[in-house]
Amino acid sequence: MNLKQLSAHLGLSQTTVSRALNGYPEVSETTRKRVMEAADKHNYRPNTRAKGLATGRAMAIGHVIPLSAQHEMMNPVFADFIAGAGESYSEAGYDMLLSLVADADQERAYREMAAKRNVDGLVVHAAKMRDARILLLQNTGLPFAVHGRASEITTPYNWLDVNNKSAFERATNFLLDLGHRRICLVNGQESMDFAHRRRKGYEAALAARGVEIDPALMFADEMTEIYGYDTVQRTRSLADPPTAYLASSIITAFGVRRAIEESGLKMGRDISVITHDDDLSYMRNGADVPVFTATRSSVREAGGGPGQPPGFQNQNPRAPPQTEPFLAEVTVGRPTRPPPHTVV
Amino acid sequence: MNLKQLSAHLGLSQTTVSRALNGYPEVSETTRKRVMEAADKHNYRPNTRAKGLATGRAMAIGHVIPLSAQHEMMNPVFADFIAGAGESYSEAGYDMLLSLVADADQERAYREMAAKRNVDGLVVHAAKMRDARILLLQNTGLPFAVHGRASEITTPYNWLDVNNKSAFERATNFLLDLGHRRICLVNGQESMDFAHRRRKGYEAALAARGVEIDPALMFADEMTEIYGYDTVQRTRSLADPPTAYLASSIITAFGVRRAIEESGLKMGRDISVITHDDDLSYMRNGADVPVFTATRSSVREAGGGPGQPPGFQNQNPRAPPQTEPFLAEVTVGRPTRPPPHTVV
DNA sequence: TTGAAAGCGGTACCAT
């Protein structure tokens, strides 16, 4: 059933039916009611493509994931973000387009998206410290927002990020409070912005207590299970091995635990592991610029008015910051060896 | 730059330019070359919506994930499937539409998709034993394929599934070979088709060796970490506790391991844990029906010709079965207690 | 308050 058929069926013009359906004020209430009921009865839905052609809007938001960061999808934060965005979009009548693009094709991919006009805007995932995509996108003119940040990019752009630094500062403080002084950071690759920020949080916590920041205890790599495993193996042979591990991903923590089991150490007594997968207190890039918001609830609350792509509109600057701490997994204990330093 | 502008620029009709660009044979090679070069130079890309309107095809495949199975996204198999599909789609000029739909809205959602015509076909994820979506979709007339199977649905439909039964049969045999006889199955909810099949595999392996199938060792629930944890706690107090755990998800295995650590048992000596997240030998639903194929490589090899939505076409029946075993995590050992039964 | 008609940006049929 399309508009033509529906209007013929009603003995009205397409114009009137269209107006009635889209809430234009000049339609009489009786007509509108008739139209609405008929549309409902025949399960009429406007053809997205035709509507888009006529209005110039695609009614879709693209989400871009670099193929290299494909495993990002296995991240609970990502899953939550996507679910929240998806829910919000569908409420607003938008579709979500997922694009996995190979790192080499980035440029072509974005130019194509801009030219094909099948999305109204983009959300870019897995931001790197100096993310080339941002400059690329700024040149295309396609509206976009970044999930994460690119700290080394100075031109302004919209972003939404979890509070990585404070999350890791908090986690580190937690371990320090238990008496740990040799805390091993099992971090993601430093080219990823979040990993860099997490290290900053870890270092800040140590520095605040006057605990030595030992490069031999800081690791950065792709967050696989085997990486967690190897890191433990490597650090057990140190002269002064860590009494705690702070892992950046639940998968990596899995590997850490497996290695600890095999080493014969008693978890929670000899050793602690904390996986702070993410702390979902999202940060926003300012009050006076359009931002994209995530997390299920915040995406929902930011849901757009008619004609407003959700996530690309102004955000109430007085809204309280979102705080949904998300601890994927915690196993803690005090170290058995006496703390080598006095607590400051 | 649109077709009109491009053709004006070239002094040709839109028809000719369109034909040149779409590879129609009646265009002279000189003209085609001129057109191609101009299109390239001006970075021309046909407007997706206009093209779709004219051709009646959306150039997009929808992927549907029930909101209740949102955590499916954190599954490595799912990530791989999506990445493979996405890659294949973009090569064929298709987009991937992701739809997270609430369980209650299923009916409405599918009717809408069918009516809005913004996808050419659907892929349904997280199949249940008796998945109502299949009947729903069959009524809409929208082409679809199921990732997974719905064993209790008897009407024919297209599906692609991992070989859950044989994967778990294999894993169970592995443990049996090590001498284990009390193997605890930490499975997903039995309403999910894959969980049911996994149990069948587990049971088949036990039965083949004449090992008792003990309901007290079989668990089924949502595959969270705490579920794995609780299951271990619960089973340690049995008169004849398990010497091995076979977990259905890496996350659940995480919980199993944590509980074992806390119990003081020595992993790999007192106890074994095996997480067989999935065995990617995909099964196809027959040689003479259109199927959807997944896994990165198989999606790629099934990539459609022009005008053929990838994944909804005939598959070469002589293609060798895909075999990419994927063991997320294995830690094994022989049980310390003497095997209570003689090995058959 | 309603309707006719002109686009939106392509494709494809029918001529030439």
Place this chain on the structure above:
DNA sequence: ATGGTACCGCTTTCAA
């Protein structure tokens, strides 16, 4: 080999 034109389904201006 190339071009004119109707049409895909909807929105929107202009006129009535």
